[in-house]
Amino acid sequence: MLLQQIINGLTLGSVYALIALGYTMVYGILELINFAHGEIYMIGAYLGIILLAFFTSVGLTAVSLPLTLLLVVVLAALICSAYGFTVEKLAYKPLRNASRLSPLISAIGVSIFLQNYVMLTQGATDKVFPSLFGSGGFRFLSTRVSYLQAAIIVVSGVMMVSLQAFVMKTKTGKAMRAVAQDKTMASLLGINVDKVISITFVVGSGLASVAGVMVAAYYGLVNYFIGYIAGIKAFTAAVLGGIGSIPGAMFGGILLGLVESLGASYISSEYKDAYAFVVLIGILLVRPGGLFGKAPEEKI
Amino acid sequence: MRPIGGKAERFTKPLIASAWFSLLFLPFRGPEAAGVLFVVLAVSIPLLGAVSDRVKKTGPLRQGLENIGLKSRRFAPLLFAPLLVVPLAAGNYWIDVAVLAGIYIILALGLNVVVGYAGLLNLGFAAFYAIGAYSYALLNTMLGLGFWTALPLAVGITTLAGLLLAFPALRLRGDYLAIVTLGFGEIVRLVLNNWDSLTKGPNGISGIDAPTFFGASLASLPAYYYLVLFFVVVTVFVMRRVVTSKIGRAWIAIREDEIASSAMGISTMRYKLYACAFGAFWAGIAGCLFAAKMRFVSPESFTFMESVMMLCMVIIGGAGSVAGVILGALLLVFLPELLREAQLYRMLAVGCGLVFIMVFRPQGLFGRKNASPES
Numbered sequence: 001m002l003l004q005q006i007i008n009g010l011t012l013g014s015v016y017a018l019i020a021l022g023y024t025m026v027y028g029i030l031e032l033i034n035f036a037h038g039e040i041y042m043i044g045a046y047l048g049i050i051l052l053a054f055f056t057s058v059g060l061t062a063v064s065l066p067l068t069l070l071l072v073v074v075l076a077a078l079i080c081s082a083y084g085f086t087v088e089k090l091a092y093k094p095l096r097n098a099s100r101l102s103p104l105i106s107a108i109g110v111s112i113f114l115q116n117y118v119m120l121t122q123g124a125t126d127k128v129f130p131s132l133f134g135s136g137g138f139r140f141l142s143t144r145v146s147y148l149q150a151a152i153i154v155v156s157g158v159m160m161v162s163l164q165a166f167v168m169k170t171k172t173g174k175a176m177r178a179v180a181q182d183k184t185m186a187s188l189l190g191i192n193v194d195k196v197i198s199i200t201f202v203v204g205s206g207l208a209s210v211a212g213v214m215v216a217a218y219y220g221l222v223n224y225f226i227g228y229i230a231g232i233k234a235f236t237a238a239v240l241g242g243i244g245s246i247p248g249a250m251f252g253g254i255l256l257g258l259v260e261s262l263g264a265s266y267i268s269s270e271y272k273d274a275y276a277f278v279v280l281i282g283i284l285l286v287r288p289g290g291l292f293g294k295a296p297e298e299k300i
Numbered sequence: 301m302r303p304i305g306g307k308a309e310r311f312t313k314p315l316i317a318s319a320w321f322s323l324l325f326l327p328f329r330g331p332e333a334a335g336v337l338f339v340v341l342a343v344s345i346p347l348l349g350a351v352s353d354r355v356k357k358t359g360p361l362r363q364g365l366e367n368i369g370l371k372s373r374r375f376a377p378l379l380f381a382p383l384l385v386v387p388l389a390a391g392n393y394w395i396d397v398a399v400l401a402g403i404y405i406i407l408a409l410g411l412n413v414v415v416g417y418a419g420l421l422n423l424g425f426a427a428f429y430a431i432g433a434y435s436y437a438l439l440n441t442m443l444g445l446g447f448w449t450a451l452p453l454a455v456g457i458t459t460l461a462g463l464l465l466a467f468p469a470l471r472l473r474g475d476y477l478a479i480v481t482l483g484f485g486e487i488v489r490l491v492l493n494n495w496d497s498l499t500k501g502p503n504g505i506s507g508i509d510a511p512t513f514f515g516a517s518l519a520s521l522p523a524y525y526y527l528v529l530f531f532v533v534v535t536v537f538v539m540r541r542v543v544t545s546k547i548g549r550a551w552i553a554i555r556e557d558e559i560a561s562s563a564m565g566i567s568t569m570r571y572k573l574y575a576c577a578f579g580a581f582w583a584g585i586a587g588c589l590f591a592a593k594m595r596f597v598s599p600e601s602f603t604f605m606e607s608v609m610m611l612c613m614v615i616i617g618g619a620g621s622v623a624g625v626i627l628g629a630l631l632l633v634f635l636p637e638l639l640r641e642a643q644l645y646r647m648l649a650v651g652c653g654l655v656f657i658m659v660f661r662p663q664g665l666f667g668r669k670n671a672s673p674e675s
């Protein structure tokens with residue numbers, strides 16, 4: 001029972017972590033709470049269903065299921081990255097020098113727009129993700145883990161490790177860290193700040209869309225308002241870990257998933273959505289900068 | 301937007317943009333719809349570009365808006381007179397909308413104290429609205445208290461809640477504060493939703509009494525309109541007095557630079573507490589008015605989206621400007637109503653509108669340009 005809940009929590013947590021990474025990267029660079037990020041994740045989930053239906057109709061699914069799934073995930077990530085890129089260019093870039101609250105409201109506008117855009121084009125009813133995986137699974141230390149759960153945990157793990165490697169080891173990653181530290185200085189050193197910001201949005205949206213496709217497959221149902229609650233949770237996860245910190249977002253996401261899953265089974269499932277915030281408030285009271293973040297310093 | 305390069309580029313750029321948007325649209329509605337979108341965009345983007353160039357050159361919009369801010373002060377009493385005759389001229393539907401707008405004006409002005417003056421980002425303001433509404437609902441239905449007895453009690457409870465949240469939350473800064481207030485809002489809503497024995501859960505509380513005035517019931521819409529109008533006028537009056545007082549100036553000082561203001565001898569903690577309590581106070585009044593108008597409350601009316609809408613009212617109008625916030629509230633209540641014909645598309649338009657207003661006027665319609673660049 002406990003182990004089962006831990007596995008469920010890990011599955012949920014890795015999804016939160018993937019979304020939280022997008023929040024934390026954007027925040028690290030622009031100090032913007034990107035409210036539209038949850039919507040990008042929702043679009044990813046829809047694209048998973050749409051693309052899968054398309055590939056099934058052309059007969060690719062019958063040929064090779066793994067290849068189709070790979071194509072679905074890659075294409076969904078590409079399209080979502082394009083959405084993220086476009087949103088940044090249209091709604092945030094013109095506000096780069098405005099007061100902190102203006103881009104926030106702009107992000108809320110984008111979020112409302114995207115929700116209704118998907119509702120109008122795809123309908124207000126739930127969309128169903130075809131069950132392709134059956135109920136197969138394997139036993140792991142006296143609990144049953146479905147293949148899908150295992151896949152979600154493994155894929156998220158791989159993506160997080162590669163992101164960390166990308167940010168720490170590549171030249172672009174270095175540029176991202178430089179821009180996060182000091183935009184003006186970075187641009188004086190010849191870093192194209194606009195490009196780095198675009199890359200951040202592209203990478204973050206790609207991660208969110210992978211999370212979206214996996215969640216669509218896991219729960220089997222998708223609707224146009226899933227982005228809102230997942231977005232809030234993921235943002236909470238990012239803050240929990242210390243916003244701006246990439247390992248923090250991963251850890252925060254997984255912790256949040258575990259808390260939610262254990263809280264729902266051992267305390268009360270009615271308050272499932274509240275545990276995240278109770279833990280958050282508790283942790284922030286002790287460590288005002290989040291678990292991995294630096295306490296905000298006062299500049300004089 | 302700038303016409304860079306030669307003629308060829310002016311031609312190809314809109315085409316590339318249209319193709320890009322159509323491609324993004326393609327998976328959602330199929331190739332035909334994407335084709336239609338491409339044609340529509342390819343025609344409208346150059347047109348819009350020409351219009352925005354023209355507007356930028358003459359800039360009448362910008363100057364006009366800047367002038368309204370100054371003139372409105374002089375004409376405020378003139379604007380007020382027509383408000384008194386609205387119930388005589390308008391149908392019940394529009395009176396209803398106007399009552400709602402009045403309640404939102406009070407809410408937005410309350411939130412404006414917290415966000416616009418003290419500079420504390422609150423993403424869970426609907427929680428106080430909910431506490432006010434539920435306090436009145438419970439005091440009325442369980443203890444049988446009338447509106448005028450329950451109002452001060454309910455408002456007192458809400459103000460206390462504001463203080464209670466402020467104590468721990470004010471240790472946090474910037475966006476950490478924002479997320480904690482967001483969490484507070486969600487927790488309050490979930491408690492209202494699940495505490496069945498007290499709040500009747502998702503079913504809500506019905507059978508709330510309408511206010512009376514010396515024995516006469518104010519249940520009819522026009523009568524209620526005047527009641528709300530009275531409260532709006534009181535709110536605006538008190539607000540103007542407070543924000544220009546010593547306390548108001550202390551808030552602005554804290555918003556602009558916390559360290560400098562504490563060096564000048566302002567007890568930042570105390571004034572932030574005042575701001576939170578004062579903001580919650582108005583949310584409590586608005587909550588009571590809402591509960592007494594609907595005669596029914598349920599957790600559905602106090603979602604995160606509600607908090608977001610209040611914040612939008614404050615920012616769109618121009619945080620820290622009383623007239624601006626009133627305009628923002630009116631805009632966001634009336635705009636969706638005016639667009640009701642286009643039922644399905646109205647929220648799409650509202651989303652677009654928020655982005656447009658921010659992109660073209662980041663400081664809000666009435667905001668000053670140099671107000672508070674950060675936090």
